Amino acid sequence: xxxxxxxxxxxxxxxxxxxxxxxxxxxxxxxxxxxxxxxxxxxxxxxxxxxxxxxxxxxxxxxxxxxxxxxxxxxxxxxxxxxxxxxxxxxxxxxxxxxxxxxxxxxxxxxxxxxxxxxxxxxxxxxxxxxxxxxxxxxxxxxxxxxxxxxxxxxxxxxxxxxxxxxxxxx
Amino acid sequence: xxxxxxxxxxxxxxxxxxxxxxxxxxxxxxxxxxxxxxxxxxxxxxxxxxxxxxxxxxxxxxxxxxxxxxxxxxxxxxxxxxxxxxxxxxxxxxxxxxxxxxxxxxxxxxxxxxxxxxxxxxxxxxxxxxxxxxxxxxxxxxxxxxxxxxxxxxxxxxxxxxxxxxxxxxxxxxxxxxxxxxxxxxxxxxxxxxxxxxxxxxxxxxx
Numbered sequence: 001x002x003x004x005x006x007x008x009x010x011x012x013x014x015x016x017x018x019x020x021x022x023x024x025x026x027x028x029x030x031x032x033x034x035x036x037x038x039x040x041x042x043x044x045x046x047x048x049x050x051x052x053x054x055x056x057x058x059x060x061x062x063x064x065x066x067x068x069x070x071x072x073x074x075x076x077x078x079x080x081x082x083x084x085x086x087x088x089x090x091x092x093x094x095x096x097x098x099x100x101x102x103x104x105x106x107x108x109x110x111x112x113x114x115x116x117x118x119x120x121x122x123x124x125x126x127x128x129x130x131x132x133x134x135x136x137x138x139x140x141x142x143x144x145x146x147x148x149x150x151x152x153x154x155x156x157x158x159x160x161x162x163x164x165x166x167x168x169x170x171x
Numbered sequence: 172x173x174x175x176x177x178x179x180x181x182x183x184x185x186x187x188x189x190x191x192x193x194x195x196x197x198x199x200x201x202x203x204x205x206x207x208x209x210x211x212x213x214x215x216x217x218x219x220x221x222x223x224x225x226x227x228x229x230x231x232x233x234x235x236x237x238x239x240x241x242x243x244x245x246x247x248x249x250x251x252x253x254x255x256x257x258x259x260x261x262x263x264x265x266x267x268x269x270x271x272x273x274x275x276x277x278x279x280x281x282x283x284x285x286x287x288x289x290x291x292x293x294x295x296x297x298x299x300x301x302x303x304x305x306x307x308x309x310x311x312x313x314x315x316x317x318x319x320x321x322x323x324x325x326x327x328x329x330x331x332x333x334x335x336x337x338x339x340x341x342x343x344x345x346x347x348x349x350x351x352x353x354x355x356x357x358x359x360x361x362x363x364x365x366x367x368x369x370x371x372x373x374x375x376x377x378x
Contacts, residue, residue: 011349014356016369018348108347110323112180124226125240128175132243132310135319139183139346146348150355154364156371163372 015107019054019085021149022106026051026089027080027166030071037144045145046092047071048101053084077169093141100138109142111135173321174225174245174308182328184343186316191340198235198339205338206231207249212297220330222338223249225308244311248331251302264292307331318343 028034029045037043049070053063063079070076071089087106090113092099098117105112116134121127152158173179191197207221224233225247238245267288271280280288308321309331318335320328332343344350356362 007344007350010353011347014349014353014365017352021348105323106348108182108323108345109351110180110182112323114179114181116179124175128245129240129243131174131179132312132319135179135181136312136317143351146351147355150352150361151359154356154361154368156364156368159368160371160375163375
């Protein structure tokens, strides 16, 4: 990053990218419309509860939904229809035989309570290396999905259609 | 210790610039300069924050080679903190002042004397308490220059990033979507498209 560019300014200017991405990811996963990431075309994304939505300018600025099928609940659809964006969601990613479960923070891309598909091995160093590798792998998959999202977010017509689709979910 | 067992919570960073070529020669000394040292209450210290070897937490003679395995650097930060109950402190201070007044046959002590008593009592009480200790792990992949901190608290991550910079002379940039996205937009010339799409969405009533 060029030193002349202020990171705080960038975070403010492009702060919506993360929540927009997470919302796109979750809606795409529920509707099975996510484009496949090049590194893992068979990737399956499942949205688990709980979900946290926010809206900057609304009477209700934050809404959390927990429980089974929280993502498919009418409350979650209403939040989307009201223009709220997801800032936290528990996800399950499955690529081939490996499954990761974690909460993705839309604003920071923090991976929280991450369960890794790593079998226990007796050698601690080997086990550590496998866990780090598995963490890097899931971060890479999220990055690939984000790279697929960015051109859509920057295309006026495609983004408008996307947001329109979210709003329709609540009707 | 989350990187080695159980569920893991991580915040990811990237080094702003690649590490210096002299890293493997200078890193041991750099880490020792910023290593964890026990709190010294007699010096008024209440907290200690520094590097430890996550594989051998009590070993303070480790070298760079001990924490490097191939392309992975595995470090941990130990934070010790001592604190005591303020109400109890005041009660003990008042008792000490009362004793001095009785011994000297005076009604009140000077402000300077009170401050001296408070300082002495602070050291005594800090010595009496056991510190609360927390460990946070960090993994640095020297192939990609990515760093993962096993914590997501903003304050703690910023503090560890500062310690990393003081130690290795390299700034850690968080891999937040806004920063990663800005880089992608710049690379692909999409800044204008982003601004237009955002504005259009706002015009339609919301973003």
